[in-house]
Amino acid sequence: MDQKDIYDTIIIGSGPAGYTAGIYTSRGNLKTLLLAGDVPGGQLMITTDVENYPGFKKGITGPDLMLQMREQAIRFNTEIIDASVTHVNFKKSPLEIIADGTTYYSKTCVIATGASAQWLGIESETRLMGKGISGCATCDGFFFKEKNIVVVGGGDSAMEESLFLTKFAKSIKILVRRDKLRASSIMQERAKNHPKISFLWNTKVKEFIGKERLEGVEIVNNKTGKEDTIIAQGAFIAIGHKPNTEIFKEHIELDERGYIKRILNTQTSAKGVFAAGDVHDHRYRQAITAAGYGCEAAIDAMKYLEEKNGD
Numbered sequence: 001m002d003q004k005d006i007y008d009t010i011i012i013g014s015g016p017a018g019y020t021a022g023i024y025t026s027r028g029n030l031k032t033l034l035l036a037g038d039v040p041g042g043q044l045m046i047t048t049d050v051e052n053y054p055g056f057k058k059g060i061t062g063p064d065l066m067l068q069m070r071e072q073a074i075r076f077n078t079e080i081i082d083a084s085v086t087h088v089n090f091k092k093s094p095l096e097i098i099a100d101g102t103t104y105y106s107k108t109c110v111i112a113t114g115a116s117a118q119w120l121g122i123e124s125e126t127r128l129m130g131k132g133i134s135g136c137a138t139c140d141g142f143f144f145k146e147k148n149i150v151v152v153g154g155g156d157s158a159m160e161e162s163l164f165l166t167k168f169a170k171s172i173k174i175l176v177r178r179d180k181l182r183a184s185s186i187m188q189e190r191a192k193n194h195p196k197i198s199f200l201w202n203t204k205v206k207e208f209i210g211k212e213r214l215e216g217v218e219i220v221n222n223k224t225g226k227e228d229t230i231i232a233q234g235a236f237i238a239i240g241h242k243p244n245t246e247i248f249k250e251h252i253e254l255d256e257r258g259y260i261k262r263i264l265n266t267q268t269s270a271k272g273v274f275a276a277g278d279v280h281d282h283r284y285r286q287a288i289t290a291a292g293y294g295c296e297a298a299i300d301a302m303k304y305l306e307e308k309n310g311d
């Protein structure tokens, strides 16, 4: 194989972590390829206004922010291909990364494939996404001042999202599909004791209603079959996240929930392979933290190559 065919780094993923890693490695003069996936941009592509990303005093839409990051990476010569990675082989040197049938070779790799929020999977949810339905209270809670909100889920995320939303919302109803919560007892107590929060047990969403924006939620009781309609201008789905690590599970260590384990800084269990963003971080899950992790992973990849070249 001709050396010129080998990248210094290949970045997998095109959310804030991936593009930031690209900006740093290409500015650092590394020959960088970013494999962006078939639908580039990550979770921010389904977000409307982003007001908490520093530098945009009037806010910016999620898709605009991602486009700016992409163009910034291209400006420094990050090569971007909108292809999805299907296989990797991190035991080989150079590393092998296969996307849409083509094998790419690289000395290092930054995995920034993110995590996918779990959704209920009903048509009205997709249609009203970003129009009253959200998966992130920290991102969107501010838009729901004095509104009536439902939160779907019974885990720590649902409790945390609900408690956060009490700062803005008029009322919050948590829809729980069973007659008990999965959340830790301390989070349960906090939510149960909050005057703005109430619970609807054994309850599932039948349909979200509203033409342009969410206006209400049709619910059904799992035990009795009784149906009801709640007036709500906001719905937060908090039924868990799934890290996008399926293709890596044979090659690097994952934790019990499937998130990538970082061994030292951003380094994974495979040599020369680094992880950035929600693919290893189930705690913060913010665009700004993902971007920060992308920067860290890029610096670690550069240092790894410097040390290797110094051998």
Ligand code: NDP
Residues within 6 Å of the ligand: 119, 120, 152, 153, 154, 155, 156, 157, 158, 160, 177, 178, 181, 182, 183, 184, 238, 239, 240, 241, 282
């Ligand atoms: P969890 O998997 O813990 O909980 C998911 C919740 O959503 C469960 O109550 C589950 O119900 C419910 N659910 C799943 N699918 C559906 C569905 N289709 N319809 C309705 N309800 C559904 O996920 P979390 O995101 O809450 O938490 C993930 C991890 O992160 C946990 O380990 C948690 O402890 C941790 N975490 C910790 C926080 C903290 O300590 N501050 C904050 C946030 C998360 P069921 O119980 O019936 O399965």
